[in-house]
Amino acid sequence: MNETIPVSTALPKEACASCALARNARLIKLGVEIEGWDYLVALAGNPNTGKSTVFNALTGLRQHTGNWPGKTVTRAEGGFLYEGRRYKLVDLPGTYSLLSTSVDEEVARDFILFGQPTVTVVVVDATRLERNLNLVLQILEITDRVVVCLNLIDEAERHGLKIDERALARSLGVPVIPTVARKGQGVPELLAAISDVASGAYVTRPHRIRSLDPQVTRTVDRLAAEIEATFPGLPNTRWVAMRLLEGDERIAEAIRRRELGDLSRGERVEPVQERLALEAAR
Amino acid sequence: MDQQTLNSLKPGQRAVIKALHAQGLERRRLMDLGLLPGTVVMAELVSPLGDPTAYLVRGTLVALRQEQSRRIAIEPVLEEER
Ligand SMILES: Nc1nc2c(ncn2[C@@H]2O[C@H](COP(=O)(O)OP(=O)(O)OP(=O)(O)O)[C@@H](O)[C@H]2O)c(=O)[nH]1
Numbered sequence A: 001m002n003e004t005i006p007v008s009t010a011l012p013k014e015a016c017a018s019c020a021l022a023r024n025a026r027l028i029k030l031g032v033e034i035e036g037w038d039y040l041v042a043l044a045g046n047p048n049t050g051k052s053t054v055f056n057a058l059t060g061l062r063q064h065t066g067n068w069p070g071k072t073v074t075r076a077e078g079g080f081l082y083e084g085r086r087y088k089l090v091d092l093p094g095t096y097s098l099l100s101t102s103v104d105e106e107v108a109r110d111f112i113l114f115g116q117p118t119v120t121v122v123v124v125d126a127t128r129l130e131r132n133l134n135l136v137l138q139i140l141e142i143t144d145r146v147v148v149c150l151n152l153i154d155e156a157e158r159h160g161l162k163i164d165e166r167a168l169a170r171s172l173g174v175p176v177i178p179t180v181a182r183k184g185q186g187v188p189e190l191l192a193a194i195s196d197v198a199s200g201a202y203v204t205r206p207h208r209i210r211s212l213d214p215q216v217t218r219t220v221d222r223l224a225a226e227i228e229a230t231f232p233g234l235p236n237t238r239w240v241a242m243r244l245l246e247g248d249e250r251i252a253e254a255i256r257r258r259e260l261g262d263l264s265r266g267e268r269v270e271p272v273q274e275r276l277a278l279e280a281a282r
Numbered sequence B: 001m002d003q004q005t006l007n008s009l010k011p012g013q014r015a016v017i018k019a020l021h022a023q024g025l026e027r028r029r030l031m032d033l034g035l036l037p038g039t040v041v042m043a044e045l046v047s048p049l050g051d052p053t054a055y056l057v058r059g060t061l062v063a064l065r066q067e068q069s070r071r072i073a074i075e076p077v078l079e080e081e082r
């Protein structure tokens, strides 16, 4: 089911070899072939922002899309090859937040926090930017490998909205790529940005809130160290520590049942089981 | 006089959020849905059983149960102010 986009044939002669359009010629959609990937990319964002449309454009698959929120309820996986690297792309259910999640949203939250994506692409609705930035800022708190896909630019224009994406990229500290995913507009630029952030060619400087009280910082660090000891290899232990300090019952329950970050274990499942066996033997 | 809360808003009416009378995760949820003091909301549709009600908040319809909407203090926006 491989499919190459013959974009290069349509290029004007003077087009530079390194520009996004020329680079797009190096996209090969791999459908469900995801074995042996080099980079893992997550598609996150509020409900109904075009995540599955972007997923389909890159993998050639046909994830369910439509104009109402909540269509994607579990994660879908697909692959593509770009400039000689294999990517596994994960389409997630829409979520407004990493903090107060509904059941559908938990799938997305768990993957963003514990799935260890190389790059997280946050697909945002250009017509509802203020609302969408809540999730963007939460994700920037936990990872620096982020690309913002500023989608539905056509809708924004129709409403007379003009977004200064360069100013937005400067304040967020990560690439912001305007797209009309349904028409494939901006997809070459999006691919180039994903690749540059994945390889480290583009070094991001994510916007973070740095006003934690020193005493809170100490407590968070101490608790995070204990979580780390209980769940070896678990990413984002400081985030988990902060939720516990806030009294988040569901995170506390996941800790009690040792279910936290099931996704992050993979080959690291052994230390956890060893620990459990040790405790059972006591 | 008691402060008016969001559950009393009729379809088509608009109001400004004044305060959230909720704590912890419940408060967080409301804020994550875009309901913060100063936000303008409009009641849109009431479901057949009267609960939940859909409100237009920051360009998106958000469904709230009574038990959530009665924790949101509002001040109605009068027609002539629009
Ligand atoms: N006008 C316009 N429509 C778009 C664009 N991108 C996606 N859409 C449409 O927006 C709707 C939602 O797209 P989806 O890809 O299903 O959105 P999603 O983020 O996966 O939605 P959930 O899985 O429900 O969270 C669909 O009707 C798409 O065809 C775009 O750039 N412009």
Ligand SMILES: [Mg+2]
Residues within 6 Å of the ligand: A051, A052, A053, A064, A065, A071, A072, A091, A092, A093, A094
């Ligand atoms: Mg979807």
